[in-house]
Amino acid sequence: xxxxELVREALEARKQSYCPYSSFAVGAALxxxxxxxxxxxxxxxxxxxxxxxxxxxxxxxAVSEGNMDFRAIAIVGGPxxxxxxxxxxxxxxxxxxxxxxxxxxxFRIVLMNGDGEIRxxxxxxxxxxxxxxxxxxx
Numbered sequence: 001x002x003x004x005e006l007v008r009e010a011l012e013a014r015k016q017s018y019c020p021y022s023s024f025a026v027g028a029a030l031x032x033x034x035x036x037x038x039x040x041x042x043x044x045x046x047x048x049x050x051x052x053x054x055x056x057x058x059x060x061x062a063v064s065e066g067n068m069d070f071r072a073i074a075i076v077g078g079p080x081x082x083x084x085x086x087x088x089x090x091x092x093x094x095x096x097x098x099x100x101x102x103x104x105x106x107f108r109i110v111l112m113n114g115d116g117e118i119r120x121x122x123x124x125x126x127x128x129x130x131x132x133x134x135x136x137x138x
Contacts, residue, residue: 001031001037004118006029006031006073007118009037009039009074010027010075010076011027012027012039013039013041013054014027014041014076014077014084015041016041017043018041018042019042019044020044021044022044023079023080024080025041025077025079025081026041026054026076027076028040028053028054028057028074028075028076029058029073030059030062030070030072030073031071031072031074033070033071038058038059038061038067039058039061040056040057040061041057042077053090053091053094054077056094058073059073059098059101063101070098071106071108072107072108072109072110073098073110074111075089075109076088076112083114084112084113084114085113086113087119088111090109096127096130096131098123098127099130099131100132103123104122104123104124104130105122106122107122108120108122108123109122109123
């Protein structure tokens with residue numbers, strides 16, 4: 001799948017964002033090895049720690065459906081009701097969740113800004129010293 005197509009899916013997911021507190025809408029589209037795409041949006045809560053990011057929404061949906069073969073994720077975000085302006089990189093918590101399920105050498109994170117410029121990163125570039133289950137092996 002082309003990056004532009006994955007970004008289009010993330011833009012569609014962003015339309016479902018529930019962000020009454022920050023007014024910052026984020027959408028994500030997760031590409032799996034079999035070609036399935038799982039969309040996610042950010043879902044806020046008055047108790048802020050209960051908020052869920054778009055990336056984790058997409059990943060948790062995929063896991064709950066039995067799909068854990070993740071290849072790439074596109075993320076777009078910006079003020080609700082406006083076109084995204086800047087690149088919207090995943091937060092630290094989302095990067096850590098990605099490290100749990102994704103190969104840092106091959107998993108791609110695709111970002112787009114308001115000018116339509118697309119950047120493609122490997123997880124290892126955004127989380128170079130990630131903590132994984134390997135550290136817990138006996």
